[in-house]
Amino acid sequence: MNERPGHARLDGDTPTMRLLALLEVIAAKDQLVTLQGLVEETGLPKPTVHRMLQQLEAAGMLQRDSDGRQYGTGARLRRLAENLLLNDTLHGARHTVLRQLVEEIGESCNLTALSGSEVLYLDRVETAAPLRFYLHPGSRVPVHCSASGKLFLAQMTPTQRRRLLAHxxxxxxxxxxxxxxxxxxxxxxxxxxxxxxxxxxxFLPGLFCIAMLVPSPTGRSNMGIAIQAPIMRMTEHNALDSLPALRRAVDALAAIEAENAGLPAPA
Incomplete structure (x- = not known):
């Protein structure tokens, strides 16, 4: 398959590999894509791109927007991404950092990521205190009324936020x-x-949460740490006492992510 010079190259020796390459191009964008836009970006013939989009849509990896002309990531692709985050080989190292934070501050802690318009709990370690809120890994909370969600929104441009919150x-x-x-x-x-x-x-009556993002060595972060506690043990005033421990945990996770990517840890 020949691409014209100056266009995004879809590497792959087989049709399947080229489909994956097109999927990578689409998944890297923070907005919906169109057939014509992909034709211009890749330099491939319009019938070829159209056929590839149809195949990815039929597989559930892409889905069309309501106008039928724009494409975004499909439910199957989002599940794949979430399962990778939940079950990758870094889980043990991350879990250790989370457990150490819980031991230090005595409250439940979550590892979070943005998934669509919700915050996904990648991991969680519970406090030993008898009064607690049970939210297991895989739980989802709304982006606009969660501490981690506000942090993920804060990374976006106003246009990106409006687009997300519109849905x-x-x-x-x-x-x-x-x-x-x-x-x-x-x-x-x-x-x-x-x-x-x-x-x-x-989000929940009686629940207080404070969160920080884990810096990414490659740009925008999609990982946060959140501390949760009943309001009789944590308020806006004393939550700030946990910030030094939270920052140490964030730095430890940033170093793990950077090492995994073969990059220096964020400063």
Missing amino acids: APLMQYTPRTLVEIDALEAEIEHVSHVGYAFDNEE
């Missing part, structure tokens, strides 16, 4: 849930400035 209505889970865009944007601006985020009974 994820701001549901009111508790009286404290931020459901007005202006109020949420103000909160996100504050989160961007301080580098951590709170969930102060915004």
Whole structure:
């Protein structure tokens, strides 16, 4: 298959490998793609790209937007990505960092990632305290009323946030849930400035959470650490006492991710 010079190259000796290469091009984008856009980017003939898109859509790896002309990642591809995050070989090293953080601060801790318009719990270590909230790995929480979700939103441009939140209505889970865009944007601006985020009974009554992102050596992060506790043990005031331990855990995870990628750890 010949691509014109100056275009994205779809490497692969077989049709299957070229399909995977096209999928990589699409998955690397933060917006929907069109047939014509991919033709221009790859330099491939329009009928060829159309056939490849049909094959990926039929396999559940891509899905068309409501207008039928734009393509985004499909449910099967998202499940594949989530399963890799949940079950990869780094799990043991990450889990050790999480367990050490729980031992130090005495509260439940989660490892989180953004999945679509929700926050996915990749891993969790529970506190030994008798009063706790049970949220197992694989649980999902809304992006707009979770501490990790606010951090993931803060990395996006306003346009990217609007696009994401347009498909994820701001549901009111508790009286404290931020459901007005202006109020949420103000909160996100504050989160961007301080580098951590709170969930102060915004998703579940009686639950407080503080979170930080794990810096990525390759750019935007898709991993966070969140500490959760009942409000009788953690409030906005004393949550800040856990920041030094949280930062140490974040740095430890950043070093693990960088080592796995063969890159220097983020400064």
